Amino acid sequence: MRRPGNLLLIAALVPYPALGQAAAGPSVPGASEDIVVLGSGLPLPPGTPAYSTVEIGRDRLTGDASGRLEDVLADVAGLQQFRRSDSRSANPSAQGVTLRALGGNASSRALVLLDGVPLADPFFGYIPFNALVADRFSGVRITRGGGSGPFGAGAVAGTIELASATRADLPLVSGSAFYGSFNAQNVTASLTPDLGSGYVSLSGKWERSDGYRTTPDAQRTIADSPARFEDWSGGIRAVAPIDAQTEIQARGLVFRDHRTLRFKGADSSSEGEDASIRLIHRGDWAIDALAYVQARNFTNKVISSTAFKLTLDQRNTPSTGLGGKIELRPPVGPDHVLRLGVDARFADGELYEDAYSTATGLVTARRHAGGNSSTVGAFVEDDWTIGRLVLTGGVRGDRWTITNGFFREVAASGTVNSDRTFADRDGLEATGRVGALFHAGAGIALRAAGYTGFRLPTLNELYRPFTVFPVTTQANENLGLEKLRGIEGGIDLRPAPGIALGVTGFYNRLDHAIANVTIGTNLRQRRNVDAIIAKGVEVTARIVHGAVSLDGSYAFSDSHVRAPGTALNGLVPAQSPRHSASATLAWSPRSGPGLSATLRYVGMQYEDDLQTGILPDALTLDTVARLPIGRHLTVVARAENLFDETIITRNQAGSIDLGTPRTFWIGVKFGG
Numbered sequence: 001m002r003r004p005g006n007l008l009l010i011a012a013l014v015p016y017p018a019l020g021q022a023a024a025g026p027s028v029p030g031a032s033e034d035i036v037v038l039g040s041g042l043p044l045p046p047g048t049p050a051y052s053t054v055e056i057g058r059d060r061l062t063g064d065a066s067g068r069l070e071d072v073l074a075d076v077a078g079l080q081q082f083r084r085s086d087s088r089s090a091n092p093s094a095q096g097v098t099l100r101a102l103g104g105n106a107s108s109r110a111l112v113l114l115d116g117v118p119l120a121d122p123f124f125g126y127i128p129f130n131a132l133v134a135d136r137f138s139g140v141r142i143t144r145g146g147g148s149g150p151f152g153a154g155a156v157a158g159t160i161e162l163a164s165a166t167r168a169d170l171p172l173v174s175g176s177a178f179y180g181s182f183n184a185q186n187v188t189a190s191l192t193p194d195l196g197s198g199y200v201s202l203s204g205k206w207e208r209s210d211g212y213r214t215t216p217d218a219q220r221t222i223a224d225s226p227a228r229f230e231d232w233s234g235g236i237r238a239v240a241p242i243d244a245q246t247e248i249q250a251r252g253l254v255f256r257d258h259r260t261l262r263f264k265g266a267d268s269s270s271e272g273e274d275a276s277i278r279l280i281h282r283g284d285w286a287i288d289a290l291a292y293v294q295a296r297n298f299t300n301k302v303i304s305s306t307a308f309k310l311t312l313d314q315r316n317t318p319s320t321g322l323g324g325k326i327e328l329r330p331p332v333g334p335d336h337v338l339r340l341g342v343d344a345r346f347a348d349g350e351l352y353e354d355a356y357s358t359a360t361g362l363v364t365a366r367r368h369a370g371g372n373s374s375t376v377g378a379f380v381e382d383d384w385t386i387g388r389l390v391l392t393g394g395v396r397g398d399r400w401t402i403t404n405g406f407f408r409e410v411a412a413s414g415t416v417n418s419d420r421t422f423a424d425r426d427g428l429e430a431t432g433r434v435g436a437l438f439h440a441g442a443g444i445a446l447r448a449a450g451y452t453g454f455r456l457p458t459l460n461e462l463y464r465p466f467t468v469f470p471v472t473t474q475a476n477e478n479l480g481l482e483k484l485r486g487i488e489g490g491i492d493l494r495p496a497p498g499i500a501l502g503v504t505g506f507y508n509r510l511d512h513a514i515a516n517v518t519i520g521t522n523l524r525q526r527r528n529v530d531a532i533i534a535k536g537v538e539v540t541a542r543i544v545h546g547a548v549s550l551d552g553s554y555a556f557s558d559s560h561v562r563a564p565g566t567a568l569n570g571l572v573p574a575q576s577p578r579h580s581a582s583a584t585l586a587w588s589p590r591s592g593p594g595l596s597a598t599l600r601y602v603g604m605q606y607e608d609d610l611q612t613g614i615l616p617d618a619l620t621l622d623t624v625a626r627l628p629i630g631r632h633l634t635v636v637a638r639a640e641n642l643f644d645e646t647i648i649t650r651n652q653a654g655s656i657d658l659g660t661p662r663t664f665w666i667g668v669k670f671g672g
Contacts, residue, residue, distance in 0.1 A: 039166040039239040045337040047383035047392025050435030052144040052504040061134040065622035065638040070129040077580040078555030082106040084649040087129040089227035092270040095126040099158040101557035103573030109157035122321030123349030125458040131233040131255035146484040147433035147451030153375040156453045156484040167199045174671025181663045184209035198240035206232040223308035225264040231257035249278040263303035272296045286329035294321035307358035319349030337383040348372040369463040371405035393434035401426040422477045443494035455482040474525040483511045498544035507535040534559040547589040554581040579603035594626040613651035638665040
């Protein structure tokens with residue numbers, strides 16, 4: 001049953017609902033866009049649905065078989081991480097997010113925001129999914145395609161906006177406890193008391209597992225290890241009204257994560273301490289101002305797949321991110337929503353790593369590398385409503401810098417093998433987007449959009465080499481910016497109550513795309529290729545009849561590398577499926593038991609740039625059953641990959657890693 005608080009949140013955040021939404025309920029009859037929910041942001045402009053948007057509601061976020069945010073996001077076909085594994089068995093540095101088959105290189109090509117704050121790691125560009133608990137959010141909005149207003153630098157594949165759960169979503173006390181296959185345990189808890197006329201919410205999560213075997217039976221050795229993991233996170237969010245139109249929102253997050261990948265001793269860890277503060281004013285001059293800080297670190301040990309000994313210890317990768325924005329919405333009449341603003345992001349990070357001899361077990365070289373980057377931008381956007389037509393458009397200008405880059409390598413004897421400093425670089429980039437939304441008639445909306453965008457190479461891509469044994473990928477301090485141009489058009493239909501359908505056709509061109517390019521035997525380097533061109537079709541659908549609902553999403557992406565005169569020309573970008581689909585069938589009566597099943601399909605992909613390693617297609621089925629016991633307690637049984645489909649997540653010259661096998665969970669949820 002949808003709670004009244006959730007209805008209010010939808011009314012406040014989505015006053016002009018997008019059509020054809022996946023996993024989002026129909027519009028709320030009679031809901032007023034003037035209702036304000038404490039702890040939310042400013043209302044979305046009316047032109048938002050002109051771009052290809054999909055929403056995931058709180059009921060779906062809290063109802064997935066894995067309980068993991070990244071798996072729920074996979075409901076949106078075409079949204080993917082670098083690899084098919086989730087944050088239980090993936091290397092943290094590979095958890096970048098992209099859309100529309102624009103190629104994978106582990107850094108996010110999509111801009112991921114939590115209450116307006118960028119979440120990507122300041123050094124690597126990955127998303128710390130292990131620290132994000134799905135039941136802490138009220139909803140997610142995914143905008144496919146490039147361009148954005150605030151923090152637009154980096155949104156070349158799309159924007160993913162996470163909205164925190166508000167007081168209306170959160171009971172005083174809530175939590176869950178689950179036990180699963182491979183001796184897995186997962187515990188969450190939250191306490192959300194009122195504090196004066198505001199509230200504060202304290203939350204925590206701990207989970208661990210002995211892990212499943214990621215290596216096929218035929219390739220296992222005495223050094224193989226299950227994908228063990230243990231992580232925890234703790235958060236605080238406080239919301240305090242200043243007056244009837246103004247509030248302060250503050251957030252803090254601390255997380256730690258430890259994983260073992262494939263071999264004994266192949267351990268990785270990530271950690272972070274994040275904080276942000278936000279001012280929301282909903283008066284005639286609406287204001288959204290925020291500032292944030294991130295302190296992150298990462299470690300990783302690489303084990304030789306032949307000698308089964310330590311070959312590389314990336315023992316310390318500290319990084320810091322700072323940023324903020326100010327957005328103003330001046331009163332310009334009832335037909336316009338004008339947004340003016342400035343934003344800035346600063347990142348610095350360093351890498352400390354030691355290379356080892358597998359013969360002697362001694363250090364052969366110590367490396368130290370790092371640098372700084374920044375983007376500072378200003379933007380203006382306007383949404384103009386002309387009867388049934390909404391026109392939206394905006395431009396932004398950014399000044400970017402890449403500075404203080406260096407690489408130093410010292411042999412075990414003390415001899416300096418390399419000591420390089422790299423020239424500072426800077427530039428200006430102008431980007432923009434335009435869109436039109438026309439309500440052609442009852443239940444029919446037509447939309448079209450065009451956009452440009454850019455992404456700065458991450459410090460990881462510029463300065464950090466890495467090894468997935470036996471292949472080494474070199475960094476490249478000379479990487480240039482990725483630049484996107486794209487157009488799209490679509491139609492959204494609501495032919496009958498409870499039925500919504502959306503279809504979008506798109507053409508995107510990512511110039512100077514950064515890819516891991518083969519330059520020798522077991523050797524690659526990050527390089528800018530001429531372009532990746534992706535065109536295709538996206539379909540979303542929702543059918544609701546009483547307690548039964550069906551949500552579906554399909555994406556067809558025809559994606560190719562444009563690199564004339566090279567072996568890459570015309571090939572499919574690495575990690576880019578041609579077809580992907582997802583469907584969730586749910587039975588959710590107002591009271592009593594509930595059932596849901598999610599079918600996901602991902603098409604065949606290639607592991608590498610030269611298409612030598614094939615990742616076969618995979619079809620998985622997840623199920624969830626819920627049985628309320630009393631008013632505040634629910635017993636939940638979950639099954640992931642019910643038919644135990646073999647999911648190949650890596651195929652490097654025949655060396656294969658596997659994804660999540662059949663996994664069962666049993667547990668309880670309390671509160672609410």
